[in-house]
Amino acid sequence: MKKSIYAALMIIIISPFTALAANDQQDMDRMSVVYRAPLEYAAYQYTTEVLSNFNLQLLADIYIQARMSSLQMAKEHSLISNKLSMEQQHDESLASTGVMSSAE
Numbered sequence: 001m002k003k004s005i006y007a008a009l010m011i012i013i014i015s016p017f018t019a020l021a022a023n024d025q026q027d028m029d030r031m032s033v034v035y036r037a038p039l040e041y042a043a044y045q046y047t048t049e050v051l052s053n054f055n056l057q058l059l060a061d062i063y064i065q066a067r068m069s070s071l072q073m074a075k076e077h078s079l080i081s082n083k084l085s086m087e088q089q090h091d092e093s094l095a096s097t098g099v100m101s102s103a104e
Contacts, residue, residue, distance in 0.1 A: 036044075
C-alpha cells in the first residue's frame, strides 16, 4: 500500500515537468531545405568559383600595382638606381599567371 502511494506521488510530482518539456518542443525552430535541380546547383557553383577567382585576381592586381608604383616613386626620387633588374621591370600580368581573367 505504501509503495502504491509513493508511486502515485512520484507520478503527480513528475507530470508537470513532462508537460513543460512537451511545450518546449513545440517552440523549437524549424529549418526547411529546398532541393535545387542539378543545373541550378551547377550554375551556383560556377558563379561562386568565378567570383572567388575574380577576388583573387583583384588582390593580385592591387599588389602588383602598389609594388610598381612604389618602385616608380623610388626611381623618381633617386632612391634606387635607374637600372632595375629585369625581374623588377617585368610586370607579371594576370594572363601570364594562369589566373582566369574572364568567364571561359
